[in-house]
Amino acid sequence: MLSSNPATTGLFLLIVAGAIGITVAAARSTKSTSDFLAAGGRITPFQNGLALAGDFMSAGAFLGLSALIFSSGFDGFIYAIGYIASWPIVMFLVADPLRNLGRYTMADALSYRFDERKIRPLIAVISLVLVVCYLIAQMVGAGQVIQLMFGLSYAAAVVLVGALMIFCVMIGGMIATTWVQMVKAVLLLFTGVLIAFLTWRAFGYDFSALVEKAISVHPKRSAILASQMLPKDPLSGISLGLALVFGTAGLPHILIRFFTVKDGKDARLSAVWATGFIGFFFLLLFPIGYGAIALIFNDPAYHQANGALLGGANTVSIHLSHAVGGDFLMAFVCAVAFATIIAVVAGLTLTGASTIAHDLLRTTDPVSEGNSTRGLFTTRAVTLILGTIATLLALAFQDQNVAYLLGLSFSIAASANFPILMLALYWPRLTTIGVIAGGCTGLVLSVTMTVLGPAVWVKVFGFGAPVVSLDPPTLVTMPVTFLACYFGSVLDSSRSGTQERARFAEQYSRSIA
């Protein structure tokens, strides 16, 4: 356990009580399927921007990126730069047309001109694979981090996160999830500013002194000032760049947030706010990351006898908060990390539930969609089932290396969802057959190449060399998906294909309304 002072327990209980309070308050406003899945479209752009930032700034971004900077230097910023550059792409190409064409999920926008009986199940399967991969990675990480921070057993930590997540989503739906995300985003931004300021102050407000100290204590010396990963394997580096910059535009838990505002203009404004908040947070990683190297790399108080960092690599930010702010700031950071975990897993669970209830069950049970009470009951039941399955999977994956699941999620999002969405929004000749060809190709190829790549074949299965050296495989999978969509569409001479092409002009007019 990293911190045993009473403040840790107190703040931890305060976060749990806050999440329950928000959920109970939100439950009063959740009366229909629209309230449950899209907060009735009543969220303002500023609020949605905060919630989008909250969704995106997961524990991986907060704890993982600072850990990567601590161990490898500038390579951590390569991820941060890729993540932030993805947001303008979401805004320029996706936010407003998606909102103008859809109601609850990405499949709505595609159903505007394509055959929804075929499109919805396909998009639902891709989205569910993405959500489940992301959710397992977050839940396993959550169990390990909470175990370290608060001294709970792994099983207790996972069950606690699972129970709180199911409660928030089942009772409060999108309204509760949005408010939990907003509170968490504010807490995370405040924490980031505070740690960065205190770190800066520790070096007499001189950033150069901070970087000089970091260079002097890190074994890689001045190599921490530039990327070491990209020169070693440029193709994998470019492939990673593609996955990062286009992946966000295909992540279902990000896309559904655009349906919580009233129109396309508000969706665009949401993305402006989100980019601002996320970009500001990532800029703070410069003093936090290099400050952590400077202040704790050689401090024996934060290391075990064998030299490993106390509590593991992902605790860098927590140790830095202790170094610059003492026990109370460390307890506060642990509580914020816990809030971050709860908010992100709640957002993912809601996305999975909306995909199943709205896209999958709608095709087999259209009555649910028309009847608000029954639709709401179905969605809540799906939330309970999905949340329980995610919790059980997180327990089963306790001793597994699941780091590849986040990379796989981004790879699938960039290789399957993004090409389909782009071509559906902007290419008149795309047809249902093209969408199916592209979606199946992107999903199967991403999963296959990731399994055969270094992240799974070597690190999980233990083989000596990977069958596919590209990691992630997006440099191959994304262009192949575009080609599959292209050939599937141009070779489609069916009558329905002709009708779908004819509907593009109407769809485009509506998408920019």
Next chain:
Amino acid sequence: MDDRRWRLRVIYSGILLAVYFAFFLMCAYLPERMAAHVSSNSPTSVAMWLGAAIIAGSIAMTGLYTVSADRS
């Protein structure tokens, strides 16, 4: 699709992606130049300043785009 909104989407995305991938290629193929100190009296590197500029530029571009899109 020859409307002003479409042209804005293409221009803004094109600029962002060109700068972003140029940065990745420079990191991959010019590692020494990217690791070089930005000036003789500062330990910060060219890569750090370019990275920070891309982050700040991304924020600025979203603001500029939304102003332009509202006018179109």
